[in-house]
Amino acid sequence: MAGDAREALLDRCVNLLKEGGFSQLSLREIASGAGTSHRMLLYHFGSREGLLTEVVRRVEAEQRAALADLAAELDDPVEVSRRFWRRLADPALAPAERLFFEIYAHALFDKSWTDSFRASVIAAWAGPVEELFTHFGWAGPEARRRARLSLAATRGLLLDLLITGDRDVLDAAAELFAELITAPPPTGA
Amino acid sequence: MAGDAREALLDRCVNLLKEGGFSQLSLREIASGAGTSHRMLLYHFGSREGLLTEVVRRVEAEQRAALADLAAELDDPVEVSRRFWRRLADPALAPAERLFFEIYAHALFDKSWTDSFRASVIAAWAGPVEELFTHFGWAGPEARRRARLSLAATRGLLLDLLITGDRDVLDAAAELFAELITAPPPTGA
DNA sequence: TAATTCATGTACCAGATGGTACATGCGATT
């Protein structure tokens, strides 16, 4: 297939950027780190921005994939919430998440190559999580705000974990949140 | 005084960077945006990194200052928590906060000029907030995790607000959190 | 096998980059 090599190349670039970020990496540095030439990056992606656009799309897709099987088994709410955190706090994901937050920061300044990211970073998650709360018995706006708060708290905890590495306190904090957010069942236990 | 001009210059740089971020601004662009020459920036700060170090220090100081008078009146916990959010969600602070998160992202990759930031971004807040929870009756580790969770949730909500602007939902989510985190008073109402 | 397309290398470009050398103005101290 044609775009096969391109995809493999993108893979290697994304993996590279997960290690050290992209903001101060030149096209040539990215290329050499990914085992190719800056000429090839331009051939496949048109420009540095074109490459970053694809990188962002990829990270966004990984995000979606991570969400997909998260609510697979819908047992009790606290357990779902715990799974949520346990999954994200996995050290193996740290590089990907650092890259995620770096893109997030650039998106705050409306960089045009972050368009797809901005569109999905909240929306793609808020919907499903809201449905989850609905499923567990919270109605309409109450489910919405609970979903939004869950998303925010989780990301905040993750950001803290990534920068301090204080896993114990943050695991405890995440556990507390799981209990708090699901605590008073709306219709009664 | 001597370093007076330098301080004023730093002021103008920080204000400029609040608007569009710094990651892709060259020394010359920063200089011209701040109404000076790149020569002057190098004169006062030694290098681009030197400048960024000072910028980071400044943003970190602003952070501390914002914290200072926050817990001034210690009435009831929910109200303190509300004040916390109302203060941070002020649209006038948005540019400063975007810059804050941009620095945060760079700190995730251990850029050396973010040292002071990394050291204080959590520590400077966790302590005081923990004391607050202690003051309201939660003991030791419980106060600690509650403080950490509060910090995380607030920052997560802020990050969401900055990128979506969905003020209504997020105000509602923040209100919910204020209620949840302070809800079951440990020793009784 | 001839033609065409895709992938890749080499060489180059104009412009910007961070940083330096050196001159010079301008206010205070003497």
Add this chain to the structure above:
DNA sequence: AATCGCATGTACCATCTGGTACATGAATTA
């Protein structure tokens, strides 16, 4: 009034930047 140190301007530097032009191999197709 001469001197001295801080502040600032001009000019320059080697290096790197994203991007392009052009050649050429290596398949695929006709």
